[in-house]
Each structure stands twice: as C-alpha cells, then as structure tokens.
Amino acid sequence: MRPEPSRLTQRLESDPDSIQRDLMKLVLTLVELIRQLMEAQALRRVEQGDLSPGQVEDLGSALMRLEEAMSELRERFDLSPEDLNLDLGPLGTLVRREP
Amino acid sequence: MSSGRASSSSRTAARKEKADPMPASGHYLVAVSRSLDPHALTGVQGIRDSAVRVVECEGLQAVVCDVDLDEFGEEPLRRNLENLSWVEEMARAHHAAVCAVDAVATTVPMRFATIYESEDRVAEQLRVLRDPLTEALDRVDGAAEWSVKAYAAPVAAEAEDRPRAETGAAYLARRREAVEARRRRESDDEQVLSDLHHELATRAVASRRLMPQDPRLSGRQEPMRMNAAYLVTHDAAQSFSDYATKALADRTELRVEVDGPWPPYSFASLEPS
Amino acid sequence: MTLESTTRASAQISLVDLLDRLLGTGVVLVGDVVISLAGIDLVRVQLEALITSVRSELDQGEDAGTDEA
Numbered sequence: 001m002r003p004e005p006s007r008l009t010q011r012l013e014s015d016p017d018s019i020q021r022d023l024m025k026l027v028l029t030l031v032e033l034i035r036q037l038m039e040a041q042a043l044r045r046v047e048q049g050d051l052s053p054g055q056v057e058d059l060g061s062a063l064m065r066l067e068e069a070m071s072e073l074r075e076r077f078d079l080s081p082e083d084l085n086l087d088l089g090p091l092g093t094l095v096r097r098e099p
Numbered sequence: 100m101s102s103g104r105a106s107s108s109s110r111t112a113a114r115k116e117k118a119d120p121m122p123a124s125g126h127y128l129v130a131v132s133r134s135l136d137p138h139a140l141t142g143v144q145g146i147r148d149s150a151v152r153v154v155e156c157e158g159l160q161a162v163v164c165d166v167d168l169d170e171f172g173e174e175p176l177r178r179n180l181e182n183l184s185w186v187e188e189m190a191r192a193h194h195a196a197v198c199a200v201d202a203v204a205t206t207v208p209m210r211f212a213t214i215y216e217s218e219d220r221v222a223e224q225l226r227v228l229r230d231p232l233t234e235a236l237d238r239v240d241g242a243a244e245w246s247v248k249a250y251a252a253p254v255a256a257e258a259e260d261r262p263r264a265e266t267g268a269a270y271l272a273r274r275r276e277a278v279e280a281r282r283r284r285e286s287d288d289e290q291v292l293s294d295l296h297h298e299l300a301t302r303a304v305a306s307r308r309l310m311p312q313d314p315r316l317s318g319r320q321e322p323m324r325m326n327a328a329y330l331v332t333h334d335a336a337q338s339f340s341d342y343a344t345k346a347l348a349d350r351t352e353l354r355v356e357v358d359g360p361w362p363p364y365s366f367a368s369l370e371p372s
Numbered sequence: 373m374t375l376e377s378t379t380r381a382s383a384q385i386s387l388v389d390l391l392d393r394l395l396g397t398g399v400v401l402v403g404d405v406v407i408s409l410a411g412i413d414l415v416r417v418q419l420e421a422l423i424t425s426v427r428s429e430l431d432q433g434e435d436a437g438t439d440e441a
Contacts, residue, residue, distance in 0.1 A: 043275050068263075190390050194390055194394075202382070210394055309392055326397070361389075
C-alpha cells in the first residue's frame with residue numbers, strides 16, 4: 001500500500017480587524033501570480049519577434065505600471081514579496097522572488 | 100491498543116489475539132534484520148507504545164508491532180495521512196523503532212505503514228523476498244545514510260532605488276536580462292552540483308538523487324538545488340562528511356548542508372537495480 | 373520509553389527528511405486555503421484548480437498568433 005502525499009489545509013484565521021489584510025494577502029498573491037505569468041508570456045512574445053515596436057512599447061509600459069501598482073498595494077497592506085509567495089507543489093513555484 | 104512483552108513466539112501472539120477479538124489489529128512491519136537477537140529489543144516500543152517483537156523466517160528477522168486497524172486500515176489510513184500532525188507523530192515513532200533495531204543489527208528499514216494481516220503473512224513475505232532482502236542487507240551492512248543538500252543562497256533583491264525604466268521597451272529588456280541571468284546562474288549551479296554529486300558518489304557505496312523538498316515542509320525559502328542521499332561505510336563517514344561540507348565553501352551562491360548518519364532508508368529498495 | 377539508541381546512525385533527522393524517506397521523496401503538501409471568521413470555517417479556496425486553469429489558458433494563447441488584446 002503506497003501512501004498518497006499529505007494534504008495540508010492552511011487555515012486563514014481571521015477576525016474583523018485583520019480580515020481586510022488577510023483577504024488582501026490572498027487576493028494579491030493571486031494577482032502577483034497572474035502578473036508574473038503575464039510578464040513571462042510577454043517576454044516570450046517579444047522574443048518571438050512578431051510584435052511591432054509600438055506593441056512592444058505598449059506591452060512594456062503596461063507591465064511596468066502593473067508592477068508599480070502591485071508594489072504600492074503591497075506597501076499599503078504591509079506585505080513583503082515573501083508574504084505573497086505561493087508554493088503549488090507539482091505546479092512549481094510559479095511566483096518567484098525577484099532575482 | 101496493545102502492549103506486551105517482546106516475544107518471538109507466534110503462539111503467544113495468537114493467544115493474545117483470541118483474548119482480545121476487538122479491535123482488529125494488524126502487524127506493522129518496522130524493519131528486516133539478520134543475526135538479530137530478539138532479546139536485544141526488550142523494552143523497545145513501536146507505534147503507540149506497542150512493544151516490538153520478531154517474526155523469524157529463512158534466517159531473517161522481521162521486526163513488527165501491533166497497530167489498530169481503526170487507525171491503520173486502508174480507509175482510516177488514507178484519512179489520517181491528510182493530518183500532518185498525525186503523520187509526524189507516527190513517523191517519529193517509526194523512526195525511533197528503526198533506530199533501536201539498527202543499533203543492534205544490520206537492518207533494512209521499511210517505508211511507512213507496511214502492514215500485514217497476520218504473522219504468517221509476514222513470514223511469507225520474508226520467504227518470498229528472501230533474496231532481494233538478503234541483497235539489501237548485504238548492501239547496507241556496515242554503512243549508514245548521509246544526506247547532502249544544496250540551497251541557493253538568498254539573492255539580494257533588485258535595488259529598490261534603481262531608477263524607473265525610461266520606456267516600456269527598456270522595462271521589458273531589463274526583465275528579460277534578469278530572467279536570463281537567473282537561468283545562467285541556475286545552469287552554472289546545476290553543473291557544479293552535478294560534479295559534486297559524482298564526486299561524492301565515488302566516496303560512497305551507493306547514491307541517490309531525491310526530489311527537492313516542498314518549502315512548506317522544510318521551512319526554507321531559498322530554492323533547494325540538490326537533495327541527495329549517500330550510503331557510506333562507517334569507516335569512510337568522517338572523511339565523507341568533511342569533504343562534502345567543505346567542497347563548495349568558496350562558492351557563496353550555494354549553501355551545502357550535510358546530515359547523518361541515519362538508518363539506510365533510501366537504500367532499502369527491494370526492486371532489482 | 374524507547375531504548376536509548378547507541379547506534380551510529382542515530383543523528384537527528386528533520387521531519388521533512390523523514391517524510392521524504394518514509395513516504396517517498398517529493399512529498400507534496402497540496403494547499404487549500406480555508407478562510408474562517410470568528411472561529412467559523414466559511415470558505416475553501418482550491419488554489420491548484422484555479423492556477424491550473426489560468427496556466428492552460430495562457431498556454432493556448434501562445435499558439436493563437438498575433439492577436440489584438
């Protein structure tokens with residue numbers, strides 16, 4: 001009999017005072033994940049070379065502003081980049097710390 | 100829950116089972132040894148304080164203890180495996196029993212929750228698996244397991260006061276550069292660690308690369324770049340450990356950690372190699 | 373009490389290393405998040421399912437050619 005991997009359920013114990021921050025942490029973690037996936041995808045498209053300079057510029061500016069917005073939101077809720085890290089096991093650490 | 104004196108007599112066990120028809124119990128296999136004197140295990144406890152005892156067959160000794168099938172039966176076990184604190188408690192008990200056996204005889208440790216419905220089934224396994232078990236015992240005799248892991252040292256975060264990129268294209272170029280630098284670093288690290296692994300393997304009887312560990316279990320945030328196990332003879336242990344600890348001391352971007360000696364869990368495989 | 377082990381192989385072992393060896397290497401904690409308020413479990417978020425579908429949509433995007441966003 002081969003045991004299956006352990007499942008860990010993380011409980012986000014919240015109370016009326018911390019609920020806002022706790023939910024923001026969850027939301028920002030997901031947004032950060034999507035932001036990084038978008039950036040990775042954008043870099044791939046740029047590398048493919050089938051985007052016009054205008055498109056590259058628009059994409060880059062938008063991503064830059066997105067990163068700044070994320071930074072601002074994080075600061076507002078006093079969350080470090082590490083706080084937003086999600087390890088998804090077999091899906092890998094899709095959210096990387098900035099190199 | 101059962102407790103009793105360590106006994107190698109299966110008749111005693113059968114009598115005990117008749118006296119306690121409920122709850123159903125299984126035989127939890129802790130390890131297989133040879134030249135093990137059962138009396139050397141007096142007082143050794145297995146899971147939930149049940150005493151370990153020995154089932155002998157074909158010159159091999161299976162070290163078992165009783166467990167409740169309410170807890171270790173297929174269904175309950177599946178549920179219990181979802182409870183990390185239960186797993187931790189049982190794993191530690193298992194490990195303590197394995198260490199106690201390993202202290203007195205050459206031992207092939209078992210994986211978690213290897214359970215048999217009767218002592219006859221245990222004896223049958225010893226009979227059927229006698230050759231691979233003997234091979235495993237020969238392999239681990241006089242040796243112990245050592246763990247060598249490597250972590251990427253935490254990289255300094257990109258300078259916060261770096262001026263904002265001037266254009267969108269410049270931002271993307273910066274990001275691409277960062278990604279490529281990371282990939283280059285990872286590729287260099289991989290090569291260095293591959294070399295280290297091969298060198299350590301020459302100093303061991305056997306070696307295995309294991310998968311990197313889940314950071315939520317290890318509690319370490321830095322990426323794990325190597326997780327390897329080595330079977331090293333007792334005589335070679337000190338020099339192995341010294342070498343592994345110092346080998347990459349100059350490379351500040353990698354941290355090597357050496358642990359051991361442990362019972363040879365990673366080298367107890369009964370599959371033909 | 374267990375016998376004090378005098379084995380040469382009795383060094384301390386961390387839980388994660390032990391689980392690697394007892395359960396098989398690559399033990400994965402699959403993470404769901406349960407959000408509870410005032411001690412009452414309210415919502416379970418299954419992150420894996422969400423992330424999987426996000427990823428596969430992006431992978432499809434790769435083959436879609438040059439699209440207007």
